[in-house]
Amino acid sequence: MALDPAYKDLNRVSTERIKKLAASLTDKQLQTRVGKHWTVAIALAHLAWWDRRVMYVLDMTAKNGKLFIPEIDIFVNDLSLPLWAAIPPREATRIAIDTSQDLDQRLEVYPQNFLEEIHNYNKRWVIRALHRNEHLDEVDAALKKA
Numbered sequence: 001m002a003l004d005p006a007y008k009d010l011n012r013v014s015t016e017r018i019k020k021l022a023a024s025l026t027d028k029q030l031q032t033r034v035g036k037h038w039t040v041a042i043a044l045a046h047l048a049w050w051d052r053r054v055m056y057v058l059d060m061t062a063k064n065g066k067l068f069i070p071e072i073d074i075f076v077n078d079l080s081l082p083l084w085a086a087i088p089p090r091e092a093t094r095i096a097i098d099t100s101q102d103l104d105q106r107l108e109v110y111p112q113n114f115l116e117e118i119h120n121y122n123k124r125w126v127i128r129a130l131h132r133n134e135h136l137d138e139v140d141a142a143l144k145k146a
Contacts, residue, residue, distance in 0.1 A: 003116045007127045008108050014129035015100040017136055018044070022093035030089035034135075034142040037081060041089035043135045044096035049080060051099045051132075054125045057118060058110055067117045103128060 022044070030041045038046070053070065060068035087095070107115065107126060119126040 001116075001120060003112070003119045003126065007119075007129075008104075010127055010129035011100075011104045011107060014132040014136070015097070015104050018047070018093075018100055018132065019097050021136065021139065022097055025093070027089060029143060029146070030093070032139075032142050032146045034138050039085075039089075040139050040142065041087065041092040042081070042084045043139050045084035045087050045092040046077065046080075047132055047135055048092070048095040048099040049084070051096075051103045051128060054128065055099075055103055055106065057125055058106055058114075061114050061118060062111070067114070067121060069121065100128065100132065 025040065030039065032040050034040055034043050053072070057068055057070065060070075084092070107128070115126060124130045
């Protein structure tokens with residue numbers, strides 16, 4: 001299935017959403033609970049981690065000349081939680097912004113044949129807006145309740 005080039009705009013918009021959110025947050029808001037275990041800052045660190053994972057998929061796919069699928073499960077969120085919580089909140093926002101921008105740029109120029117194969121395996125690895133917006137919606141809801 002051919003990849004719809006709209007993913008580029010979707011990703012850019014979600015990165016801009018991260019930037020706008022980060023610019024508007026106070027230090028107190030960065031510590032707002034998002035669900036039982038997360039804060040706004042942890043949600044941003046989480047997004048940065050998963051964007052970096054996609055960068056790794058891109059790197060290894062290009063290096064190997066074929067789709068690279070890392071063996072990893074959702075348990076990584078639970079294992080990473082203490083590390084994400086240790087990141088200073090403002091640093092979590094910087095990492096989330098820098099990583100999303102870097103990944104958006106890489107995805108936009110990545111070889112189309114590999115990008116389509118990656119997308120066909122897991123569209124969320126290419127259309128990062130799907131994952132980002134899911135958590136940004138949770139952050140927005142938590143901030144409204146606070």
